[in-house]
Amino acid sequence: MLPSRFFRAFGLALALTPAALTQSVAFTFDDGPRLQATPRLNPAQRNAALLAALKQHQVQAALFVTLGNGADQPEGLALARAWGEAGHLIGNHTVTHPDLDAATTTLAGYEGEIQTCDRVIRTLPGYRPWFRFTFLREGNTPEKRDGIRAFLKAQGYRNAYVSLDTSDWRLDEALRTRLASQPDADLGPFRSAYLAHLRQRAEAYRDLSRRLFGRDIPQVMLLHHNLINALFLGDALQQFKTLGWTFVSPEAAFQDFVYSLSPQRPAPGQSLLLSAARSLGYRPEGWERLVDDGDADIAALVKRGALPAAP
Template identity: 70%
Template sequence: MKPATAACSLALAFFSMAPAFSQSVAFTFDDGPQLKAMPRMNPQARNAALLAALEKHHVKAALFVTLGNGADRPEGLALAKAWGDAGHAIGNHTVTHLDLNGKTTTLKQYQDEILACEAVIRTLPGFKPWFRFTFLREGDTPEKRDGIKAFLKTRGMRNAYVSLDTSDWRLDSALAKVLNEHPDADLAPFRAVYLAHLRQRAEAYRNLSRRLFGRDVPQVMLLHHNLINALFLDHAIQLFKSMGWTIIDPETAYRDFVYSLDPQRPSPGQSLLISAARSLGYRPENWERLLDDGDEEIKELKRKGVLSAPAASD
C-alpha cells in the first residue's frame, strides 16, 4: 500500500471510530451526608468542599443518602438539602446501610429501610426515585433478589447502577488512620495514589465497556461522601478532564440502554459491567485489578512508608 493510501485509510478508520469512542462519566456519591467526625475537616466543611469542587467545574452529580449517617437529624438534612439546592440529584441508599446479602437481613427489613429513607428525602429538592444498593449487593437468595426487583418496579424506582466502581472508601480509611495518629501528615502521597487509582479504574472500565458493547458506555462512577473526596475532588475532576472525558449528569448517563439491562449477578457487590461480563462468561485480562479493594494503592502507601507503623521511632 502506498503511504498516501495508508494514511487515508488510517484517517478513515479514525473518523469512523470517533463517534463510538467518546467517553463520558457521571459522578455519584454514596453514604452521605456523613456527620461522623474526621480529622482536618468537620462535616459542614467536607460537604461544602464537595459542593464547591462540583460547582467550580459546573458538574451536576448525585448524592445517595444513607439516612442514619446524618440526614435523620436537622444538621445532616441541611447538608443533603444543599446538594438538592445546588441542582444535584438526591437518591436513596437505605437508613443503616444494611446488607441485603446478610444472612439475617430479611427482604421486609430492607424494603422498610428504603421506605423510611424515601419518606425523608422525597421532601428535598432534586429528589429522584433512584435506589443504590448498599455494597452493590442485590440479595443472596432468589426470593430476596426477585422480591426487591419487584418492589422497586412497583414503586417506580430505578436501580441506580454503578459501572465505574472505585475503592475510594479504602483509601479514605487509610487517610483517616494516618491523620488520627499524625494530624499534620503530608497529604501528597494520598492524593497521588487516589488519582492513580481513579485513572486505573477509569481506563480499565472503559476497556471493559468497549469489549462488551463495542463502544464507550457513559460511565456512572461510585465515590463516597468522605474526607478524601472533600480534599481531592477538584483534582479528580481535573484528572478526568485531562484524560479527555466529558462529565455528564447521572440522569443523562442512565438514559443509555446499558442501564436498563438486568444481568445475572452470580457474584455480588460489583459494577454493572462486571456483572454483564460474568453473565457472558467473559473475563478481562486485568480482572483482579477491577475486583480488589485498592490493594495496589495501599501497598504503594506502605512502600512509601506512609502507612507503616514505625514502632521503633514512635
C-alpha cells in the same frame, strides 16, 4: 468486542449498539451526608468542599443518602438539602446500610429501610426515585433478588447501577487512620494514590465497556461522601478533563440502554459491567485489580512509607 454469540446469550441485539461515543462520566456519591467527625475538616466543611469542587467544574452529581449517617438529624438534613439546592440529584441508599446478602437481613426489613429513607429525601429538591443497593449487593437468594426487584418496580424506583466502581472508601480509611496518629502528616502520597486509583479504574472499565459493547458508554462512577473526596475531588475532576473525558449528569447517563440490563448472574458488590461480563462467562484481563478493594493502592502507600506495614 466480544463475538455475537455472547450478546445473544445476554439477550442483547447488536443493532441496539450505536456508534462509538466520546467518553463521558457521571459522578455519584454514596453514604452521605456524614456527620461523623474527621481530621482536617468538619462535616459542614467536607460537604461544602465537595459542592465547591463540583460547582467549579460545572458538574451535576447525585448524592445517595444513607439516612442514619446524618440526614435523620436537622443538621445533616440541611447538608443533604444543600446538594439539591445546588442543582444536584438526590437518591436513596437506605437508613443503616444493611447488607442484603447477609442472612440476618430480611427482604421485608430491607424494603422498610428504603421506604423510611424515601419519606425524608422525597421532601428535598433534586429528589429522584433512584435506589443504589448497599454494597452493590442485590440479595443472596433468588427470593431476595427477585423480591427486591419487584418491590423497586412497584414503587417506581430505578436501580441506580454503577459501571465505574472505585475503592475510594479504602483509601479514605487509610488517610483517616494516618491523620489520627499524625495530624500533620503529608497528604501528598494519599492524593497521588487516590488519583492513580481513579485513573486505573476509569481506564479499565472503559476498556471493559468497549469489549462488551463495542463502544464507550457514559460511565456512572461510584464515590463516597468522605474526607478524601472532600480534599481531592477538584483534582480528580481536573484529571478527567486532562484525559479528555467529558462530564454528564447521572440522569443523562442512565438513559443509555446498558443501564436497563439485568444481568443473569449479578456479581455481588461489583459494577454492572463486571456483572455483565460474568453473565457472559467473560473474565477480563486485569480483573484482579478491579476486585481487590484497593489492595494494590494500599501496598503502594506502604512502600512509600505513608502507611506502616501490616504486622
